Each structure stands twice: as C-alpha cells, then as structure tokens.
Amino acid sequence: MSAVGAGGRLAGRVAVVTGGGSGIGRATVLTLAREGAAVVVNDKIAERAEETAALVAQAGGRSVAHPGDVTDSAFVDGLVADALDAYGRLDVLHSNAGFAMAQGSMLDITDEGWQADMQLNLAAMFYCIRAGARVMTAAGGGSIVCTSSGSALGALPGIAPYGSTKAAILQLVRYAALEFGPAGVRVNAVVPGAVKTPAFMGYIGSEERLHRYEQQIPIGHACTPADIANAVLFLASDEAACVTGIGLVVDGGVGARRAEPHVD
Numbered sequence: 001m002s003a004v005g006a007g008g009r010l011a012g013r014v015a016v017v018t019g020g021g022s023g024i025g026r027a028t029v030l031t032l033a034r035e036g037a038a039v040v041v042n043d044k045i046a047e048r049a050e051e052t053a054a055l056v057a058q059a060g061g062r063s064v065a066h067p068g069d070v071t072d073s074a075f076v077d078g079l080v081a082d083a084l085d086a087y088g089r090l091d092v093l094h095s096n097a098g099f100a101m102a103q104g105s106m107l108d109i110t111d112e113g114w115q116a117d118m119q120l121n122l123a124a125m126f127y128c129i130r131a132g133a134r135v136m137t138a139a140g141g142g143s144i145v146c147t148s149s150g151s152a153l154g155a156l157p158g159i160a161p162y163g164s165t166k167a168a169i170l171q172l173v174r175y176a177a178l179e180f181g182p183a184g185v186r187v188n189a190v191v192p193g194a195v196k197t198p199a200f201m202g203y204i205g206s207e208e209r210l211h212r213y214e215q216q217i218p219i220g221h222a223c224t225p226a227d228i229a230n231a232v233l234f235l236a237s238d239e240a241a242c243v244t245g246i247g248l249v250v251d252g253g254v255g256a257r258r259a260e261p262h263v264d
Contacts, residue, residue, distance in 0.1 A: 008036030009237045014087040016040045016079060018070050018128060019097030021048025023197030024147060026055075027225035028094050028232045033061035035233060037092065040083045041065050044097070062087075070097050071119040076127040080135055090135045092236040095128035096147040099199065100162035109161060117161035122168050129172065129187060133180045141184030143236045146173055147228075150193040150251050170247045177245030186244040188235045193251025194222040218253030 015032045019025035021043030029039050033056040041056075043049035046067035056063035064086055068075045083090050098121045102113025125146050136142030148170055151163035169189055176187040194200060194213065200222075204210050214221050231250045234240050249255055 008034065009233065009239070010092070011036030013037045013091035014040070014083060014089050015092035015094065015236070016042065016083050016090065016132070017094045017096060018042040018079075018124070019147075020052050021045055022052075023199060024192065024195060024225045024228045025094070025096045026052045027229035028096065029053075029063065030055060030059075031226065031229040031233050032092065032094075032236065033059070033063055035237075038062035038087045039064075040079070040086065042070065042079055042097070043067055044069055070095075070124040070128065073123075073127040073131075076124070076131045080131040084135065089139065090132065091142050093128060093132035093136075093142070093144045094147070094232055094236070095125050095132075095144065097124060098147060098149075098162075098166075100159045102161045103158050105158070106160050114161050117165055121162060121165035122172070125169050125172060129176050133176065133183075133185055133187075136185045137180055137183035142186075143240070144176070144185065144187045145232050145235045146187075146189045148173075148189040148191045148247055150191060150249070150255060152191060152247070153249070153255055173247065174245045181244055186235075186240065188240070188244060189247040190228055190231045190235065191247045191249040191251070192223060192228045193217075193249070193254045195228055196222050196224055216254075217251075218257060221252065223250055223252055 015037045017025055017029045020029045020041040029041050029052050033039050041049045041052045041063055049065035049067045053063040053065040066079055070076050101116040102109045129144055132144045146169050149166040152166035152170055173187050173189045228250055231248050
C-alpha cells in the first residue's frame with residue numbers, strides 16, 4: 001500500500017474488517033488504512049491477520065490483529081468491543097468473511113454442509129451487522145458493508161448453499177438499512193464478480209483457464225481485490241452519505257449480459 005495520508009477520506013475513523021487476512025479483506029484493510037482509518041483486522045487464521053496488520057504498520061498506518069471465528073456471535077460482540085477499547089470508536093464495519101463451504105450437487109450436500117454455509121455466509125453477517133449497529137446507533141452514525149457475490153444474482157452449478165446465502169445478504173442489508181437509517185447508520189453490500197483472489201485462482205486452476213474465462217467478461221479481465229476494496233471505501237466514506245440498502249455490483253459487466261440465442 002502507499003503511505004498513509006493524514007488528509008485521507010477516513011482520517012480519524014476506526015474500521016473493523018472480517019476475513020481481512022487475504023484477498024478482498026486484506027485489500028480492504030490496506031485501502032481503508034491508506035485513507036486514514038485505524039483498522040482492526042479479523043481472520044480465522046491468526047498468522048494471516050497479523051501479516052495484514054504488519055503491512056499496515058509498515059506503511060505508517062494503525063492496525064491491530066484480532067483473529068477468531070465470526071460464526072460465534074459472542075466472539076463478534078467481543079471483536080467490536082475490543083475495537084472500542086483499542087481506538088475509542090467504530091465508524092466502519094466490513095463484514096467480509098465467507099467461503100463456499102459445501103459444493104457439488106444439491107443431492108449430495110449434507111445437512112452439515114448446508115448449515116456450515118448458513119453459519120459462515122449468513123449468520124455471521126447478521127452477527128456483524130447487529131454488533132456494529134449497537135455501537136453505531138448509540139454513537140449517531142456509521143457505515144456497515146457486507147460482502148455478497150455475483151452468485152446472488154444468478155445461479156451457478158455446484159454452489160447452491162453459497163449462492164443462496166449471498167442472495168439472502170442483499171435482503172438482510174435492506175432490512176438493516178431501514179431499521180438503522182434513522183440513527184444515521186448506513187448498511188450496504190458490495191457484490192463482486194470474479195475476483196483474482198487466492199481462493200478464486202484455486203477454483204479456476206490455471207492462468208490459461210483464467211485467460212479463457214476473462215475473454216467472456218465485457219471489460220476483458222477479472223476484477224482485482226483492490227477493485228472491490230475501492231467500492232467498499234466508497235460505501236464507507238462520506239461520498240456515499242445518501243447511499244444505503246443497496247448491493248453495489250463490481251463484476252466487469254458480467255451481470256449486464258444475457259445469453260445470446262444463435263439460430264444459424
């Protein structure tokens with residue numbers, strides 16, 4: 001990341017980012033810190049959270065690692081409380097942790113696999129919104145951003161539990177925006193398409209397969225984690241003061257395309 005600027009868009013503010021140890025989460029931590037925020041970095045894997053916090057410190061920013069499992073509501077409450085203890089306030093919460101836990105045919109997905117997706121990709125989002133909103137409503141404002149997915153907007157084979165949770169996030173955000181808007185709290189979602197994260201590259205398998213996939217994207221390439229982080233920054237900033245209850249799609253135009261029938 002570039003050096004932190006005192007005049008950044010989030011100067012003097014405090015953010016919590018879940019799933020901040022890699023991919024979109026790490027990019028968001030670095031972006032928010034670059035814009036002046038002090039950031040609490042959560043990840044289930046302690047080493048990854050600590051690496052991200054160290055990157056912030058190397059650039060002159062303020063950050064602390066707080067590893068743990070956001071599927072535990074008590075942990076989420078403690079994560080927010082510790083952000084207050086460390087920095088005295090909470091202005092931004094990016095609820096980002098998520099993964100397609102149960103994959104394959106719906107006929108083969110177990111009850112346990114279904115519940116694993118529900119807990120990580122939906123219940124944890126609710127816990128983060130609830131914990132963040134408790135603090136932000138009392139303080140008179142704040143911004144909560146959840147990470148949804150392009151799989152919320154159209155079905156893809158093999159990830160029915162994941163796509164279902166990501167679609168539910170969009171409705172959860174709408175309800176939260178209505179409930180907490182009068183207290184000055186904005187709640188939105190960012191809706192990434194294909195993003196060149198370690199998890200996505202593991203899924204796509206090779207650079208050659210990535211190239212073939214990117215040829216199908218209207219802008220000609222997959223998004224980067226920084227592209228999504230910039231969208232989160234916008235939703236977190238005062239520039240989005242009148243934006244709440246939306247899902248901001250960042251997918252290179254994939255969702256704008258319909259299948260074209262060929263009859264010759």
